[in-house]
Amino acid sequence: MLALLKKIREAIAHWWSEFTLQTKLMAAATLVVSLIMSGLTFWAVNTIQQDARLNDTRFGRDLGLLLASNVAPLIAEDNLTEVAQFSQRFYSSTSSVRYMLYADESGKIFFGIPFWDSEVQNSLTIERRIQLPDDYAANSELPMVRQHRTPDGVVTDVFVPLTHNGTYLGVLAIGTNPNPTVITSSNLTRDVTIAVFISIWVMVILGAVFNALYITKPIKELLVGVKNIAAGNFKQRIDLPVGGELKELISSFNEMAERLERYEEQNIEELTAEKAKLETLVSTIADGAILLDTNMHVILVNPIARRMFGWDGAPVVGNNILHHLPPVLQMELTRPLYQLVAGERDSAEFRVSLNQPTNRTIRILLTTVLDQYRESLKGIAMTVQDITREVELNEAKSQFISNVSHELRTPLFNIKTYIETLHDYGAELGEQQRREFLQTANNETDRLTRLVNDVLDLSRLESCRIYHFDAVDVAQAIDQTLRNYQLNAKDKGIELIQEIEPKLPPVLGNYDLLLQVFTNLVGNALKFTNAGGKVVIRAYLIENTKTKQSLLRLNSQPLAGKVRIEISDTGMGIDPEHQEKIFGRFFRVENRVHTLEGTGLGLSIVRNIIDKHHSSVHLVSEVGVGTTFWFDLAVFQAAILENPSSVTAADGN
Numbered sequence: 001m002l003a004l005l006k007k008i009r010e011a012i013a014h015w016w017s018e019f020t021l022q023t024k025l026m027a028a029a030t031l032v033v034s035l036i037m038s039g040l041t042f043w044a045v046n047t048i049q050q051d052a053r054l055n056d057t058r059f060g061r062d063l064g065l066l067l068a069s070n071v072a073p074l075i076a077e078d079n080l081t082e083v084a085q086f087s088q089r090f091y092s093s094t095s096s097v098r099y100m101l102y103a104d105e106s107g108k109i110f111f112g113i114p115f116w117d118s119e120v121q122n123s124l125t126i127e128r129r130i131q132l133p134d135d136y137a138a139n140s141e142l143p144m145v146r147q148h149r150t151p152d153g154v155v156t157d158v159f160v161p162l163t164h165n166g167t168y169l170g171v172l173a174i175g176t177n178p179n180p181t182v183i184t185s186s187n188l189t190r191d192v193t194i195a196v197f198i199s200i201w202v203m204v205i206l207g208a209v210f211n212a213l214y215i216t217k218p219i220k221e222l223l224v225g226v227k228n229i230a231a232g233n234f235k236q237r238i239d240l241p242v243g244g245e246l247k248e249l250i251s252s253f254n255e256m257a258e259r260l261e262r263y264e265e266q267n268i269e270e271l272t273a274e275k276a277k278l279e280t281l282v283s284t285i286a287d288g289a290i291l292l293d294t295n296m297h298v299i300l301v302n303p304i305a306r307r308m309f310g311w312d313g314a315p316v317v318g319n320n321i322l323h324h325l326p327p328v329l330q331m332e333l334t335r336p337l338y339q340l341v342a343g344e345r346d347s348a349e350f351r352v353s354l355n356q357p358t359n360r361t362i363r364i365l366l367t368t369v370l371d372q373y374r375e376s377l378k379g380i381a382m383t384v385q386d387i388t389r390e391v392e393l394n395e396a397k398s399q400f401i402s403n404v405s406h407e408l409r410t411p412l413f414n415i416k417t418y419i420e421t422l423h424d425y426g427a428e429l430g431e432q433q434r435r436e437f438l439q440t441a442n443n444e445t446d447r448l449t450r451l452v453n454d455v456l457d458l459s460r461l462e463s464c465r466i467y468h469f470d471a472v473d474v475a476q477a478i479d480q481t482l483r484n485y486q487l488n489a490k491d492k493g494i495e496l497i498q499e500i501e502p503k504l505p506p507v508l509g510n511y512d513l514l515l516q517v518f519t520n521l522v523g524n525a526l527k528f529t530n531a532g533g534k535v536v537i538r539a540y541l542i543e544n545t546k547t548k549q550s551l552l553r554l555n556s557q558p559l560a561g562k563v564r565i566e567i568s569d570t571g572m573g574i575d576p577e578h579q580e581k582i583f584g585r586f587f588r589v590e591n592r593v594h595t596l597e598g599t600g601l602g603l604s605i606v607r608n609i610i611d612k613h614h615s616s617v618h619l620v621s622e623v624g625v626g627t628t629f630w631f632d633l634a635v636f637q638a639a640i641l642e643n644p645s646s647v648t649a650a651d652g653n
Contacts, residue, residue: 027204030201030204031204034200037196038193052178053147053178055179056178057145057147059156060175060176061143063158064143064159064172065143065160067090067100068143068161070086071087071162072162072164072169073164075102075162075164075170076167076169080110083111087100087102087113091113091114095177096176096177096179097174097176097177098176099173099175100112100113100172100175101172101173101174102162102170102172102173103129103130103171105170106129107129107130108128130173132159132171133146143158143160143161145157145158145159146159155176156175156176156177158173158174159173160173221238222238222250225253234257234260237254237257238253238254285302287304287383288308288309288382288383288386289304289382289383289384290321290381290382291369292321292337292380293380294341294379296320296322296337296380298317299379301316301317304384308384309324309326309384322334328353329352329364333350333364336350336366337380340377346367346368347366347367347368348365348366349363349365350363350364351363351364361386361387361388362388363384363385364383365383367381367382368380368381369381408448411445411447414444415441415444418438419441469508469510470508470511471506472508472510472514474504474506474563474565475504478498478539479498481515481518481519481537482496482537484519485526489526492526492529492531493531494532494535495535497534497536497537498536499537499540500538501541504541506635506636507563507633507634507635507636508613508633508635508637509613509633513612513613514609514633516609517605517610518537520603520606521606523602524603525567525568525569525571529569530571530572533626534568535568535570536566536568537565537568538565540563540564541561541562541564541635542561542563542632562632563632563633563635565630565631565633566630567628568627568628568629570626571627572623572624573621573623573624573625574619574623574627575623579621582619583604583607583617606629610631613634615631615633617630618630
């Protein structure tokens with residue numbers, strides 16, 4: 001039994017939990033309203049019943065007084081026959097009287113209706129007495145009224161003292177029925193109230209069941225469906241056997257879900273295509289690009305950024321970027337990233353030097369990504385630029401400015417000093433001294449000229465100027481260069497040697513530019529070679545087995561050979577650590593190993609000129625042994641066709 005009650009209680013609790021809060025509140029409100037209405041109805045019924053009892057009491061008392069006043073004289077005269085006849089007529093004419101009993105002063109009943117008749121009288125063998133209420137006062141002139149319930153209904157008992165001329169004769173007990181109309185109305189009202197109360201709750205229960213089965217369940221299914229749709233599950237469908245407006249609502253919902261699913265598929269295709277375009281675009285830009293969400297998780301990263309941070313093959317997308325950055329970047333970016341996410345700033349820019357995975361300097365630009373209304377934050381765009389070359393160039397420029405300033409200051413100071421001396425003390429100086437001062441000023445002027453020319457040459461070479469290329473006699477350019485440095489080499493005690501292959505074909509190039517290359521390389525060789533050393537310049541044709549075969553195809557352009565140029569010295573050599581940088585702009589080895597003069601532009605000019613000849617300059621050097629610079633120049637093809645014997649002779653060497 002307990003188990004059954006427990007199951008019923010659990011079933012009711014589960015059933016009640018299925019209702020929504022609104023339904024529960026509605027049920028509670030219905031209960032309260034029905035209780036109030038029922039209470040008011042029962043109060044009204046009770047009031048009506050009390051009024052009916054009061055009316056019945058008044059009616060019974062008045063009826064008893066009327067009857068007593070009529071029979072009291074007859075009883076005083078002991079005319080019981082007349083009393084009986086009058087009572088019988090009174091009883092017959094009044095339907096409200098249930099009974100009438102007459103008792104003497106001792107309580108003995110001497111007449112009663114309807115109990116008193118000859119048949120009953122003859123059968124009585126026991127004296128009958130009236131049982132008066134305990135609170136009945138025999139000497140009271142007022143009647144006493146009470147009501148009691150019998151199997152046939154409520155009876156109003158009226159006990160009227162019988163007195164005549166002040167003499168107490170006994171008591172008249174008369175019982176009256178209540179007003180049948182009032183009773184019927186009261187009972188009807190009570191029954192209707194109970195019926196209404198029961199009907200209300202039956203309707204509430206039926207409505208709750210109907211609501212749970214036909215309204216709440218579909219609404220819950222619709223709510224779950226809407227949540228799934230909001231979560232992006234457009235495959236959600238609802239299939240419930242309902243009709244009416246709910247059926248139309250469910251049908252509309254399913255149709256909406258179906259359209260959203262088709263729209264999602266179409267959008268996915270478009271978004272996939274757009275994402276592919278975006279990824280392709282991002283992957284082709286020269287800078288590193290990283291896109292973060294509001295939780296600083298990586299959404300997109302291009303290959304440039306992966307290479308910069310060494311993320312190749314690492315699962316970076318979907319993870320917090322701070323977990324994958326180098327420590328130095330973590331310290332720099334943590335606070336700005338949190339400030340951007342919190343909306344405290346819109347952008348930030350940093351310059352950081354990294355040692356891992358390679359030594360480089362990067363510039364990082366952080367920018368917030370807002371929605372179309374520029375109200376809410378959608379993410380953070382991170383642009384990474386490799387400015388290593390820019391930093392190096394700036395450093396080199398700073399060094400260059402420092403070098404040029406120093407180089408300019410020294411000759412200018414010397415020129416000014418000697419000229420002021422000549423101006424102030426020229427009359428006191430001898431002819432030889434004046435000549436030496438003027439020669440020194442002239443040399444310093446030449447030094448300034450070379451410095452300015454180097455700067456102008458480098459600027460001209462790095463501009464977009466177009467140079468005319470033609471046949472160049474390498475032997476002539478080399479011979480002119482060596483003649484220019486002959487005296488300088490003799491003064492320093494250095495031997496100049498040229499080893500030029502006979503009948504060397506002309507090369508394709510610019511004579512003035514190649515002359516400047518030879519001048520810079522031979523000048524550097526003399527500068528860094530001590531007395532007793534040698535500077536050798538060589539030129540020879542590189543053997544090419546395809547040349548002879550190409551010459552037989554006169555209808556097509558032959559594949560010409562190349563002339564190699566070498567400038568060797570027995571100077572101090574170049575450290576391996578400097579050999580990679582020596583061709584850079586503004587780089588001066590003498591700043592690191594000695595104090596010889598120079599602008600650091602000579603080899604940079606050489607490299608630019610050789611690049612314009614579609615070749616490369618190389619070097620082989622050993623400290624304390626010497627250095628050799630070499631490069632190849634293409635043979636002028638027209639010259640090969642006009643003088644194939646020269647090529648043949650060269651190939652035979």
